[in-house]
Amino acid sequence: MSSAVRDVVLLGSTGSIGTQALDVVRRNPERFRVVALAAGGRDVGLLAAQAAEFQVAAVAVHDESAAGPLAAELARAGSDARILAGAEAAAEAARIPSDVVLNGITGAIGLAPTLAALAAGSVLALANKESLIIGGALVTGAAGEGQIVPVDSEHSALAQALRSGTAAEVEKLVLTASGGPFRGWTREQLTGVTPAQALAHPTWAMGPVVTTNSATLVNKGLEVIEAHLLFGVPFERIEVVVHPQSIVHSMVEFADGSTMAQCSPPDMRLPIALGLGWPDRVPGAAPACDWTTAATWEFFPLDDAAFPAVRLARECGDRAETYPAVYNASNEVCVDRFLRGELAFTDIVDTVARVVADHEAPQALSLESVLEADRWARGRTVEMLDGRVAL
Ligand SMILES: NC(=O)C1=CN([C@@H]2O[C@H](COP(=O)(O)OP(=O)(O)OC[C@H]3O[C@@H](n4cnc5c(N)ncnc54)[C@H](OP(=O)(O)O)[C@@H]3O)[C@@H](O)[C@H]2O)C=CC1
Numbered sequence: 001m002s003s004a005v006r007d008v009v010l011l012g013s014t015g016s017i018g019t020q021a022l023d024v025v026r027r028n029p030e031r032f033r034v035v036a037l038a039a040g041g042r043d044v045g046l047l048a049a050q051a052a053e054f055q056v057a058a059v060a061v062h063d064e065s066a067a068g069p070l071a072a073e074l075a076r077a078g079s080d081a082r083i084l085a086g087a088e089a090a091a092e093a094a095r096i097p098s099d100v101v102l103n104g105i106t107g108a109i110g111l112a113p114t115l116a117a118l119a120a121g122s123v124l125a126l127a128n129k130e131s132l133i134i135g136g137a138l139v140t141g142a143a144g145e146g147q148i149v150p151v152d153s154e155h156s157a158l159a160q161a162l163r164s165g166t167a168a169e170v171e172k173l174v175l176t177a178s179g180g181p182f183r184g185w186t187r188e189q190l191t192g193v194t195p196a197q198a199l200a201h202p203t204w205a206m207g208p209v210v211t212t213n214s215a216t217l218v219n220k221g222l223e224v225i226e227a228h229l230l231f232g233v234p235f236e237r238i239e240v241v242v243h244p245q246s247i248v249h250s251m252v253e254f255a256d257g258s259t260m261a262q263c264s265p266p267d268m269r270l271p272i273a274l275g276l277g278w279p280d281r282v283p284g285a286a287p288a289c290d291w292t293t294a295a296t297w298e299f300f301p302l303d304d305a306a307f308p309a310v311r312l313a314r315e316c317g318d319r320a321e322t323y324p325a326v327y328n329a330s331n332e333v334c335v336d337r338f339l340r341g342e343l344a345f346t347d348i349v350d351t352v353a354r355v356v357a358d359h360e361a362p363q364a365l366s367l368e369s370v371l372e373a374d375r376w377a378r379g380r381t382v383e384m385l386d387g388r389v390a391l
């Protein structure tokens, strides 16, 4: 184990990943110290309380109008943290000298902070899968060897399982999917589901976007692309299997027929702690499996007809360029509409598929082309949903 305390910049500190990361730090002060926090700005009271508890030097908020209320809350909480505010604030925070930047922001907006953390030379503990998926080779190309450590549970599992063999020995990666709250449902049954039903994830408590993505299986589609980019394994050798218990977090099959699985009860504090401490494990990060009680672990094939999101993501990942950015951006708009009660559940992936079909990719991937594709896909999705483009 490395002995020095690691300085951590935590992006998305008020969210599900962020609050669990702070719990890990709180219980391991001899290993980790938080130097900066970033959030959108929706809960400045919580952000200020976090800043005071962890005595951070800087706090960033995306929403500029939250800076004033944040200053008042910081003063009340007894924190003298410097405030960074505005669209660049999270990226600025990511540039603050640190050992690890944990990106726990939701959505494509996490791209600039991801690139900033990599350019600053910090280890990037990556929960914000969207930034890697839309940035593709831009992100992997900006990262040094081992600079990105996955926090997403499946990819943390794969990284752990891959420790037991060489790259040449890998036959396939097997991503597990809980199947979400609608596992086993037909397409007809899915049309009328409500946001409340979609947000009732059977095994994980997470933020609303990733939870909805789990219900549509878009999350698993994104994770197939994420696995391809992180581990360099071709799409045809990345499988998805439905595992409702979410205890086997993913598996690596090796050339000799051996399969290595990483198993633990569903608790993100384990992959978060490993992401912050990599390659060291943090003792007691989360409870282990209880082998004294009878348990059943099930595995089922994915129903591609009712849940076409994974197949569509594979196509986008295979076409690369700006297709993953279009898939993600269109989905973000659709999820927002669905959660507001303005879009049917099955229209989420149907609309994403239509927007993807309309996309003409630029020749080369660049930061500008990714941002332009993201803008275009959001606009096209809104046009379609508002009836200006025939569905
Ligand atoms: N939750 C989980 O268990 C898992 C999550 N992930 C991934 O981790 C990421 C975070 O998910 P989750 O924690 O569930 O999401 P949440 O919605 O719970 O939290 C998102 C956080 O990001 C902050 N945020 C939003 N916009 C900005 C911005 N522009 N700058 C800085 N901070 C911002 C939010 O602050 P505010 O509320 O003020 O806007 C909030 O703190 C996602 O990419 C998700 O897919 C992956 C695996 C598991």
Ligand SMILES: CC(=O)[C@@H](O)[C@H](O)COP(=O)(O)O
Pocket (backbone or CB within 6 Å): 152, 153, 154, 176, 177, 178, 179, 180, 204, 210, 213, 214, 215, 219, 220, 268
């Ligand atoms: C905890 C985590 O990593 C989530 O991304 C999780 O994968 C969601 O579960 P499913 O997408 O498998 O339902």
Ligand SMILES: [Mn+2]
Pocket (backbone or CB within 6 Å): 152, 153, 154, 223
């Ligand atoms: Mn995951």
